[in-house]
Amino acid sequence: MTAVESTPATPTGTSGTPVDLGRRGARERFTAGRTAKYAALLLFVVIVLVPVYVLLVTSFKGAGDANPARAWNLPQTWTTENWQTAWTTLSPAIWRSVQMVVPAAIISAVLGSLNGFVLSRWTFKGANLVFTLILFGMFIPYQAVMIPLTQLVLDIGFPGGIPTLILLHVVYGIPITTLIFRNYYMTVPHELVEAARVDGAGMLRTYWSVLLPISVPSFVVVLIWQFTNAWNDFLFAVFFSSSQNGPVTVALNNLANGALLQDYGVSMAGALLASLPTLLVYIILGKYFVGGLMSGSVKG
Amino acid sequence: MLKKLRRAGPPLLLLLPSLILVGVFVYGLIGVNFATSVTDNHTAAQATGQEPSVVVWFRNYLDLLGSEAFQHSLVNLVLFTVVFLVGTMVMGFAWAWMLDRPVRGEGFFRSIYLFPMAVSFVASGVVWRWLLNSNQGESASGLNRLFQMIGLDFLQNNWWNNVTFGIVAIAVPAIWQLSGYVMALFLAGFRGIPDELREAARMDGASEWKLYRHVLFPQLSPIALSALIIIGHMSLKSFDLIMSISKPANYQTKVPAVDMYVFKSSFDYANSAAVGAILLIIVALVIVPYLIHSNRSEKR
Numbered sequence: 001m002t003a004v005e006s007t008p009a010t011p012t013g014t015s016g017t018p019v020d021l022g023r024r025g026a027r028e029r030f031t032a033g034r035t036a037k038y039a040a041l042l043l044f045v046v047i048v049l050v051p052v053y054v055l056l057v058t059s060f061k062g063a064g065d066a067n068p069a070r071a072w073n074l075p076q077t078w079t080t081e082n083w084q085t086a087w088t089t090l091s092p093a094i095w096r097s098v099q100m101v102v103p104a105a106i107i108s109a110v111l112g113s114l115n116g117f118v119l120s121r122w123t124f125k126g127a128n129l130v131f132t133l134i135l136f137g138m139f140i141p142y143q144a145v146m147i148p149l150t151q152l153v154l155d156i157g158f159p160g161g162i163p164t165l166i167l168l169h170v171v172y173g174i175p176i177t178t179l180i181f182r183n184y185y186m187t188v189p190h191e192l193v194e195a196a197r198v199d200g201a202g203m204l205r206t207y208w209s210v211l212l213p214i215s216v217p218s219f220v221v222v223l224i225w226q227f228t229n230a231w232n233d234f235l236f237a238v239f240f241s242s243s244q245n246g247p248v249t250v251a252l253n254n255l256a257n258g259a260l261l262q263d264y265g266v267s268m269a270g271a272l273l274a275s276l277p278t279l280l281v282y283i284i285l286g287k288y289f290v291g292g293l294m295s296g297s298v299k300g
Numbered sequence: 301m302l303k304k305l306r307r308a309g310p311p312l313l314l315l316l317p318s319l320i321l322v323g324v325f326v327y328g329l330i331g332v333n334f335a336t337s338v339t340d341n342h343t344a345a346q347a348t349g350q351e352p353s354v355v356v357w358f359r360n361y362l363d364l365l366g367s368e369a370f371q372h373s374l375v376n377l378v379l380f381t382v383v384f385l386v387g388t389m390v391m392g393f394a395w396a397w398m399l400d401r402p403v404r405g406e407g408f409f410r411s412i413y414l415f416p417m418a419v420s421f422v423a424s425g426v427v428w429r430w431l432l433n434s435n436q437g438e439s440a441s442g443l444n445r446l447f448q449m450i451g452l453d454f455l456q457n458n459w460w461n462n463v464t465f466g467i468v469a470i471a472v473p474a475i476w477q478l479s480g481y482v483m484a485l486f487l488a489g490f491r492g493i494p495d496e497l498r499e500a501a502r503m504d505g506a507s508e509w510k511l512y513r514h515v516l517f518p519q520l521s522p523i524a525l526s527a528l529i530i531i532g533h534m535s536l537k538s539f540d541l542i543m544s545i546s547k548p549a550n551y552q553t554k555v556p557a558v559d560m561y562v563f564k565s566s567f568d569y570a571n572s573a574a575v576g577a578i579l580l581i582i583v584a585l586v587i588v589p590y591l592i593h594s595n596r597s598e599k600r
Contacts, residue, residue, distance in 0.1 A: 019488065037398055044395065045412050048476065051427045058430070071441035072449060115318050124308035134318065137326040139587045141537045143560045144580035145325065147573045148332035150564075152324075171325045174318050203310045232420030234540040239564070249422045253544055256426045264430055271423040282418035286411060289418065290484055 018217055018287040019294050059083060059269035082263075086255070086270035093243065093251030094273065097231055100162045100247050104169035105226035109219055111170070112177025117207050119178065120185040121193045131182065138175035142235055150239060161245030165237060169230045177222050180292070184218040185211060217288075224285055225292035228278050248274045330580065337361070337573035344567035353570070360574040369551070370559065370575075376467040377555045377582075381535040383468050387475035388531050389524070392482025399483070400490040410487070414480035421477070425544025428473040432545065434458040460545060466552035470542055474535070482527045489523035490516070529590050536583050556582075 054072075059082050061075040070076075119131045142149075149168075158164050188211065196206040234249045241247065243254040252274045256267035282289050312319075337360060340346075341353040364370045395413050399406050416424065433442035436456045440448060444456040459469040493516060501515045539557040546553045554562075556579050563572035 037403070041398055041403070041409050045409065048412055048416065048480075051416075051424065051431065051476070054430060055427050058427075068435070068439055068441040068445060071445045111318055114314050118311040118314050122311050124311050127311075130315065130319070133327075134322050137322050139533060139583060140326060140330070141557070141576070141579040141583050143537070143539075143557055143576040145329035145333055146560065146576060147336055147564065147569050148329045149325070152329065171321045174322055178318070203314070228418060232422075234420065234422050234543070238543070238561070249420055249540075252426070253422050256422075256429070257544065257547055262429075264426075267426045268430070271426040275419045275423045278418045278420070279415070282415060283411075290414070293417070293481060293484055294488060 018221065019291045055268045055272055058264050059086075059272060061265050082265035082269040083273075085266045086273055089255055089266075090248055090251050090270050090273055093246065093248040094277075096162050096245070097247040097249075097277075100165050100169070101227050101230040104166045104173070104230045105223045107166075107170045108173035108177045108226050109222045111174055112179075112181045112222055113212070113215060113219070114207070115174065115178040116181025116183075116185050117211055118203075120182045121188060121190075121211065122203050122206065131178070134178055135175050137172065138179070142172065146239055153240065161241045162247070164240050165230075165233075165247065168236050168240065169226065169233070172236075173226050173229070177226065180222050180225070181215070181218055184215070188214065217291075220285065220288045221291040224281055224288050227281065228289070228292075231278050333573045334577055336569055337577050339570050341570040341573075342568045347567045347569045360570050361578070364571065364574055364578070369554075370556075372551070373554050373556050373559050376553065377536065379465070380467045380471050380474075380538060380555065381532060383471040384474045384478075384535045384538075385528060385531055387471060388479045388482045389527065391475060391479035392527065393486050393524075395479065395483040396486035396490060399487060410480075410483075413483055416477040417481050419477070421540035422544045424473055424477060425541055428476075428541075429545045432459040432469050432472070434461040460550075460553050463552050466546070466550075467555070470538075470545055470553055473545070474538065474541055477541075478531060478534070482531065485523050485527050486520065489520045493519045525590070529586065532586055533583055536579065536586070 057072075057074060060078045060080070062077055062079040062081060064076050065073070115134070119127050153160075153164050153167075158167060192210055193206060196210045201209065231247075232249065233247070234253065237247050237250045238253070241250055243251045243258075252267070252270050255270050256262065338355055338357050339353040340356045340359075343351070345351040346353045395409075399409060403409065431442040433440070433444065434457075435441060436444050436458070440456065443459075447453060447455040460466040462469070497515055497519075498511065501511045506514070537557060538555060539561070542553050542555060542558055543561075556575050560572050560575040560579070563569075563575060
């Protein structure tokens, strides 16, 4: 067994599965201590939501609200102008982000699943060493490969912008997706695989008929993880694309930091637009999202 | 021999695409990056291969480490990491601790605390740039204005515009974004402690403090270590947030990852590569002992 799987993977036992941090049973009693706790919990909710309030309110403000004294007030007149401008500016980039994350997530999930299978339930001598070597790729700061990477991408003549970014998200996603699937397959009883083997099933057959059918939860976790990571990535995006051919993070950064005089209304509407897809995934598939976090998650 | 090959052949073949990709894009490029970092490749002409570069060995590293500007980046990196770590650990633990015992609406609190994790640093950078506006008094907006409004004027400060401690201001949004993640880790840890353990301790008449001190904390320490490693290693690579809150040209808040980008933008490939390599070494200093440690504790 190698080291890293015992990292954040273990708290919930199995990684690569949805994690429900659900409550314990037991009834609560009303006490002063409890009231203080609820007050603290609510205070933190307010603090955490302050940026959301600012984003929403500012995005609906018009030019009449430019006075800093009104910074925290509700808009005098609500306008959707900022949203329209932000949408016009960002929609091509949002579309490009979609074209980037969908193939990137699917390809890296497939690779991760195959690797995870081979490194856990169809192993060979030295499999653990190979796994550790792959995992190392998860921890490196990408700055340490960036200069030669830009040259390599140029040399192999890969089309710039989105295709290059798909390639990079797939390649550098291999360690984490392999980790998640491997940890998940480790929980599959050996007997299941052996039974298939005794029946004369080969490697691919065993994968296809024994492991793949039970991999759905892990696939959801990995797809969400890769989707969120690629969607939110800025480092690769800023090195390998521009606001003309890049994903939404680059376009948003350009919108927010490009102009000399910053238009906060438009950039905040843009920030909300750019965050909607990942937020929706978080809201709808929350426990799968947490499942990804638990399995050795490393963000950017 | 043939039997061995027949056994190891198919899984290796299945792994091959990933092995080649990781081999080239991680290990190969780290090597090339190092080779670039020991040359005098400092100009655009050299970067594009029009003029030759010669090997100067560790000259770039020595120059970098000796330069006041890069030392500032390193000090910033340490400050940022310390504040980021302490902040997320304290908040994450406090939230998990409050939510561990039965709480009405636990799911709601959890979702709110965790949601910033789903947002990109670039998007949150837009609003935090506004919140951390350094204007004070009449022209104050953002948090400084809020402090005035709630009578905490003395809290007003120039945030990331402070040369020495500006980087600490950037740690605030980082804490906002990642505390929920640490909470999720700790919460999973709390939930993983069998109820019998607590019961047994209570039966033995252990006070609440002793219960934590001798039963719960030891159980949680592996998770605390994982959280430290994950947040710490994210912190060392921090780039997106700094880029979107204070532009890369800002001396106050620069860190090695930003230096790497700035060197690359000015076609100083040798220094850019050297900074990348230094980052890799710093990250390895944190990760490798941890990997060895977990390897040992798993064998035990």
